[in-house]
Amino acid sequence: MKTKLLIKRIKFIKLISFLVLILFFLNGCQKKKSTRIYKDFTKDFSLRVNNLLSYMTLEEKVGMLRYDNPGVPRLGIPRYNWWNECLHGVARAGEATVFPQAIGLASSFDERLMKEVATVISDEARAKHQYFKNQGVRGIYSGLTFWSPNINIFRDPRWGRGQETYGEDPYLTSRMGVNFIQGLQGDNPKYLKLVATAKHFAVHNGPEISRHSDDFDVSDKDLNETYLPAFDAAVNEANVQSIMCAYNAFRGVPCCANNLLLDSVLRKKWKFNGYVVSDCGAISDFYREGAHEYVSTKDEAASVGIKSGTDLNCGDVYQNLDAAIKKGLVDTTFINKSVKKLLTTMFKLGMFDPDSIVPYTQISIDEVANEKHIDLSRKAAQESIVLLKNKMQALPLSKKIKSIAVIGPNANSLDALYGNYHGISKNPITPVKGIQEKLAKDAAIYYAPGTPYVDGMNIYQDIPEQVFYVDSTLSRRGLQGKYYKSLDYTGTPALDRVDKKMDFNWMDKMPIELPYNSRFSIIWKGILLPEYTGKYKFKTRGEVFVDGKKVDGEISLKSGVKYNFEFRIHGNQMYDETIVPAIKLLWARTDYDYAQEALDVAKKAEVVIFCGGLSPRIEGEEMGTFKLEGFEYGDRSLLKLPDVQTNLLKRMNALGKKIIYVNMSGSAVAFNWVNKYVNGIIQVFYPGEQGGNALADVLFGDYNPSGRLPITFYKSVDDLGDFKDYSMKGKTYRYFEGSPLYPFGYGLSYSKFKYSDLVIEQDTSKDEVTLSVKVTNNGHMDGEEVVQVYMGNNKVIGQPIRSLKAFKRVSIPKNQSVKVEFVLTGKSLKYIDQYGISKPISGEVELTIGGGYATINENYIKKKLEIK
Template structure:
């Protein structure tokens, strides 16, 4: 027994001595600069240790007292995939439908608070497993160029300006405003020309003109990198112009690192390094592929083994250890900026408790955002429903009582959530009988005898609420789904599944007033419903308060104010080939056809009028900004919110330009009869065009300014004449006046 005690004491003394030595290393000193600390730490690592720190799941370095760290975490619309109960906000496309960048910043800040609480608790428990870190691979700022892409639900829509504004606000909220520490680390993905198809994303090669690259695909990434100072970027699976994105000369070196001077870290998408040699086949093996990716600035391999070949690559002279050091230093700089090597008392964020999870403030934000995301597409005076006039209400449809369709993908789990059915029942308790008709699937046909039974149960209903659309079980990331209209996560048609139209036709034949509540992550073609169903509400995947927000809108407890962040086309023939990334004929900026519901569209229960649009008649191309003012008045009976949108077009330009382009928006709350004067400031970048060489220019000529509540038809419009002046700069880009 004595001997055991002596051995234990010796071990404890050894550990204590080692910890004391570790604490004296310069990298442990919070008073030194991050650069000094990173340099000291990396200088103490062996080549093998460095390489293992370049995988998403990093092992501990016990001799230096460095714990394990798994970089992979998600917070698309709340902390994702965690075992803790968390606040779940509307899916990203629903966030964008609120058109409220200030609210998104608050939401992202609350998400970061919950993430910190989870991390702090996990650290105390020595839980270093996946989905407990502070490096979040969010936001997804790819342009939703085609509604058939299953992951479009994760984006902020089809417009570069709206995506930039929402994405920037999310990054600023998530990363926080502490001058010393990041609250959390955001990551702009998937850089940069990436939006399906899912089934061949590991070998797909996207190619676009220089014009489309700079006009559509890069602006949001530039905003997040240059303006929002996002700390991470994720390169995409696919190749671009023949080179895999994670080893792409133009994207990774020329633009990201050189032109935009990005100093943060780059991670591959998960398995993308393996794709370089297994699927793109541009390199013969892991060693050459990994070395090329690191050379191009991909610092982290989200994968199991590809970057382990870097040890061989160094020994074979393919890449130098000094180049490995560049990436390892970038990775440790993020961890130092998060305060992960500093005493808890030094980092305010390190003291956020788990009691903040699902706190009242975060719940209120989730409820507000869910309400603001609701887009009323049609209302033939059926909504809002009057409780005192209802006796029997039928609720049916595949999403009526489906939790999954509220939660979207990359989601967490809340402790409380009401489905649309549950929320409607709660609101109508004591007012009306609510009959729930089960059995209608998203896609599978309804037998005729079953349909007759549904109609029998619906007899004498004052209203039928059909909660349909599609589901995250049908659209999403590389899914094993093969149903009519769906393939591998993407869609083969934008049409609403025929079975749902069949049921609504049957309700119409029985003369039952019907509300179609459409839950979806992408645009659906609903031409029959648009013509024949009296009320249509687009509810996206609304998060934990999505069901309650639907009930609030239907029963008049909230006046809808959301606007579409994507174009709702009328039919498949409106769309170009899915695999073409050419923007001609796509999105409201280049689509010449008639949309079923245009980008920016959304109705209210009240009316708004616009007047007194004022701006200079003439300005110089070098003016710092142009002031545009407009008055908006609520002329209806109810108070409500309006999203005021400003668009510009260049009608006399000989070069390729968008038909019209969003350049400003403001959300304003007005009481009945109240008016407010709003001011927009247009920068030179807002007034500029992109030429065929990708150069952004302010050109002399006429600019048409449009201000209204739903695009592309303006409520008010007026021309602005730009007159020629001297050479100017926008960011890193020359603006040429000729």
């Protein structure tokens, strides 16, 4: 009996023990589940980041350090590509509002406009990201982390990428950069709208051809006076969340491994708490033969990069961090530190939270390129236009004009509207189109390209629809297109239709039923019936066949002859530097006398508008083997307007016509002959999608020009010195002692502004100098004036001849005056000594306040001031 009772007790104890174990297990599971606080969007981001990091394996962490992060599905970390662009509008992602190129935005000298533009860009970026996410697209150019703005100083106009910057002045660059960053990142106290990336850190502005191996050194004075201030402002005023380190080396150490820049200055001095991303391939330059060769192996490059503070690698070097750890080259502390920064950014962007609580996720795709945004692009283009010459009031032109010739390589160029790093406009307005829309329907408007940009190039244009026919009966216009779901034109066509123009951009919907961003292929066939006999070249990323033979170069075609025509293109060719499939087919007539055509139309016109200058096709980023007279690999070896353009202008001038020269470029051009002989000169840089309308507004007096040059226009490359000499001596308006063609800050108006009643007050207790001046518009039009304040401090050896200290854009009705006030304080009243130390200015200085520091109308006041 006792034995049975004992057995029952033992069973009972076992049962209780088992139940206790189950309860303990369940409690443990609940406890473990509750510790996943990274999913709890009510918690602080720092707690969530640390918690999520604790669940990640080393392999997963290393994957996070790649720009094309594969994600961690088991933890809910999405696949994400950190590379996106929005230099002057959302780029490389199909349709978007295209604003003036950065250098053009800078010429507005308008901080409020800059922030407004960036806010619109961030609206469109958020809308696109949400659209792509809903389509399951998470690749390049679909994310929320943007590698803009470029706040390098445009030290030398030969640099092809100078168009991406805000010009040559550190103060102007700082003000434009701060407002652009603030507009991108938003003002929500919890969530980031986007991440802006200030680049390229630091001491970086060409040449392009040698950027992977160049090692630059500058004095501490130049470093702190010229190359660092805009980055300082980006970090400490705009709270920029990301910094991109540069390709070049600085003082013997590649910038992406440079402890002086990334640790001593960026993190310790400025307290930067965001992440650093390498420029693409910059880490591989550490070991790559012919580049820096700073280390010997990929493993060493990975360890040096991460230990130096470059958190994110655009490239594939960081995939070797596993091997570097095993070799003892780096420990996991550095991995964790960088991953933590990247996770923090993802949390701040709302990537781990429901869309319903992230304020920016509800922006509709319909916001992209809406009417309001397009109007802002036009306003920005208007403000960016700089009137340089107006001989005997040649401008504005009368709208009653009956005939006008619009001539030049940029007269109908989309490239010259867009600049580099751009989106695609729904309805881009070139100069000839803008002028056509401005004038009465009975006005005769003649167009001719006249000349290529530079001798040796071709003039490519759209192929007219009337030369393509479906078959030899010539009964239907267009080409028969067969769309395949395969990449190699195999299988049954998913779509068979007639297309009339070879110009496509499929942002909203794929042409055939495929997941968004999929690869496919198309073959168009039909008849080509040329209108003119001559020699032709085609331009496309696809392949062209005429009568069954592939066309690789020049081809002779005869008018009226029917040629069997075939055009092929596949998905990898459609997605060149874009997430949206796009196709364009152009051609050029290589033996045609375009110059004579231009002279013929000029003879029939009352006025000639010549739209010349440069193009992003010849100035830009590391442009391969491109080398023609005056241009090398994207940079320039000469500043002069190419001879082929100047020569045509000379022939036109001999006709006795009124000529208005419109210079479209990303940098300064020495158009010396043009400046001497033509009636008017307008600088429009690369003005964005509404550039043609904005130009027409200025030409015909519907907008009073008010832009100012953000760079010096020199007379010759001989004024510049060695391109690789990064010393500021003799460079930019601050140190150049020669006579420029047009100075920094210069720009005319149709109004005449007068400055008077300057009052200067110094408050030594606050270390402030207050300026006030009356500005009167004595013109017959309402206008805007960019009031600029410069200080010269030549008493201190090595100081700039002059420096911009403040500016304001003000609207002044005709025959009225406004009082404009400035308060100079802080850095405005300090200078950088030879050791790079900031010190208070004391003694006599010269203040200049006006529409520039040097103008032909002398609309400025100079006054000596003793600073105590």
